[in-house]
Amino acid sequence: MIAQSRWTPYWQAAPMTLVFAVFFIVPLIATFVVSFWEYNQYSIQPAMTGENYTEIFDGCIAGLPELCTIFKTYLSTLKFAAIVWALTLVIGFTIAYFLVFHIRTLTMQIILALVCTIPFLTSNVIRMISWIPLLGRNGLVNQALLGLGITDQPLDWLLYSNFSVVLAFVHLNTVFMIIPLLNSMFRIDKSLIEAAYDTGASGWQTLVNVVIPLSKTGIAIGSIFVITIVMGDYITIGVMGGQQIASVGKIIQVQTNFLQFPLAAANAVLLLVTVLSMILLLTRIVDIRKEL
Amino acid sequence: MDRRPASFYWLAAFFCVFVLFLYGPTLTIMVLSFQGPQGGLTFPMNGVSLHWFYQLFEGIGVVDIGSALVNSLKLGLLTMAITVVASVMAGLAFRRNFKGSGFLFYTAIASLIVPSIVVSLGIALEFRIADDTINAIGDAYEVEWIWDNFTTLMGLFSSGLGAHLTWTFPFGLLIMFAVFNRFNPAFEEAARDLGATPWQTFRHVVLPIIVPSVFGVALFGFTLSWDEIARSSQAVGSDNTLPITLRGLTTTVTTPAIYALGTLTTAISLAVIITSLVAVMIVQRRRKRHGSDAGKGMV
Numbered sequence: 258m259i260a261q262s263r264w265t266p267y268w269q270a271a272p273m274t275l276v277f278a279v280f281f282i283v284p285l286i287a288t289f290v291v292s293f294w295e296y297n298q299y300s301i302q303p304a305m306t307g308e309n310y311t312e313i314f315d316g317c318i319a320g321l322p323e324l325c326t327i328f329k330t331y332l333s334t335l336k337f338a339a340i341v342w343a344l345t346l347v348i349g350f351t352i353a354y355f356l357v358f359h360i361r362t363l364t365m366q367i368i369l370a371l372v373c374t375i376p377f378l379t380s381n382v383i384r385m386i387s388w389i390p391l392l393g394r395n396g397l398v399n400q401a402l403l404g405l406g407i408t409d410q411p412l413d414w415l416l417y418s419n420f421s422v423v424l425a426f427v428h429l430n431t432v433f434m435i436i437p438l439l440n441s442m443f444r445i446d447k448s449l450i451e452a453a454y455d456t457g458a459s460g461w462q463t464l465v466n467v468v469i470p471l472s473k474t475g476i477a478i479g480s481i482f483v484i485t486i487v488m489g490d491y492i493t494i495g496v497m498g499g500q501q502i503a504s505v506g507k508i509i510q511v512q513t514n515f516l517q518f519p520l521a522a523a524n525a526v527l528l529l530v531t532v533l534s535m536i537l538l539l540t541r542i543v544d545i546r547k548e549l
Numbered sequence: 550m551d552r553r554p555a556s557f558y559w560l561a562a563f564f565c566v567f568v569l570f571l572y573g574p575t576l577t578i579m580v581l582s583f584q585g586p587q588g589g590l591t592f593p594m595n596g597v598s599l600h601w602f603y604q605l606f607e608g609i610g611v612v613d614i615g616s617a618l619v620n621s622l623k624l625g626l627l628t629m630a631i632t633v634v635a636s637v638m639a640g641l642a643f644r645r646n647f648k649g650s651g652f653l654f655y656t657a658i659a660s661l662i663v664p665s666i667v668v669s670l671g672i673a674l675e676f677r678i679a680d681d682t683i684n685a686i687g688d689a690y691e692v693e694w695i696w697d698n699f700t701t702l703m704g705l706f707s708s709g710l711g712a713h714l715t716w717t718f719p720f721g722l723l724i725m726f727a728v729f730n731r732f733n734p735a736f737e738e739a740a741r742d743l744g745a746t747p748w749q750t751f752r753h754v755v756l757p758i759i760v761p762s763v764f765g766v767a768l769f770g771f772t773l774s775w776d777e778i779a780r781s782s783q784a785v786g787s788d789n790t791l792p793i794t795l796r797g798l799t800t801t802v803t804t805p806a807i808y809a810l811g812t813l814t815t816a817i818s819l820a821v822i823i824t825s826l827v828a829v830m831i832v833q834r835r836r837k838r839h840g841s842d843a844g845k846g847m848v
Binding site: 265266267269270271272273274276277278280281282283284285287288291300301348351352354355356359368369371372373375376378379381382383385386387388389390391393395396397400428429460462479482485486488489490491492495496500506509510513520521522525528529532536 | 553554556557560561563564567568570571572573574575577578589590591592625631634635636638639641642643645646647649650651653656657659660662663664665666667668670671672673674675677678681708711712714715716722747768769772773775776779783790792795796799800807808811814818819822826838847
């Protein structure tokens, strides 16, 4: 028998490690470092200043009780995250529950799971703009509402509004809830469900006392995905909000475009800290690695 | 077969509505992209034509769609190739204990969930600092080559490629984890006992077993790169990819040409998805025909 060298795993893991080091870890460190740098219109210079951070929170204490821009923006983004999280959780759970407990053959389960996943592999931007012919002023929804006499004027809050932003978030990201939930639910021993029914539990009681607790990991992983995506988003909010709605990600993007790199970096650090604390709370509930 | 409970029909109806919600809008713009030359962004259809596809190839506005398309194709294929090789290798590595395996795993997970704008900005900063450093070296040592030739390290196939890999690697690694967690090492041991070298064992035993998942990794590698926008937006330098171009067009183009571009992009994604699925199916079929008859009883 030819024994593999004990160095084998190291060179096998090397390419991935190297890419992550150069394009993920060093960039994160660079962001952290630059958040303490100075800048002018032309360049950024090494320094050790907290000015970028004080500028972010500028007027936050002086302006009380009125909320300052950064708090307002975080509040608005958190609001989106909460609404989208609740919707994707309910929809994702229902879909996953149907596929696991009501579809009887594995082949059919795989096919239907693929049906839910395939749109994830097509372009997000296109899936966003595809709402235009439906929700626009002269779109299908307004045509239908007018035709049925439900309204006498086209609704203009359907597109480029908070509504369309939430709709697009749910449209694009429910898959991130479905897949982890499918993974958790497939592991539930079917005899547990039968046992619940046999001992007289109603369908609802079985759901609440058996299925939901056993799907906890899937719920947590899905929630991490959905919440971090919404918290850092600037594209969906940009396109579907008609570039009118503020978001944390958008602040960073705009500052980058104006070459205010240290300021953008400070905002990125703030966003990262926020998101990581939210995840930390969620991972208290689960050990992700055990689930693969 | 016993009767379905009433809840089945409610949930089935819910599922159908969800599928309609997923696919309906995309189908709508696919139909509208064949709008007649006089047609607008919404229904009704004003005749049927390929007018807007022609428009697309003649160029809309100042934007060079052709080069964006080629850029995205090249970047997608390269990202796919690197993702497949690196993920399979890392997947093999994770089957044994090595120092730093936990760190690499959590880095991959972090790369998946750290907001894309942060990664994108970080890469842009890193390359900016590198550029400044090289220019400073050029000035300090009066290196003429740097003065004459150097502009930036940033580009589609340096920072852009890296940005895409941070997005595709986690998916690749998770897929490989799923495979190798269910992989029976007895096959490899048998191969080794019969005198196969590690490479032969991999090539003739391991690879054929994992090949459907390798197609899966390739599929994710290409499509995720092909549609990627949030991570590359600050990190591709002066060249543009198709999704970035497309997002720019959403604010300026008000004709069905943008739907035509959407149809075209989605068609390419779907072609790749279907090809991969068919490839996986063919492999499974062949396996059934040629595979072991264990568990099938005496025939």
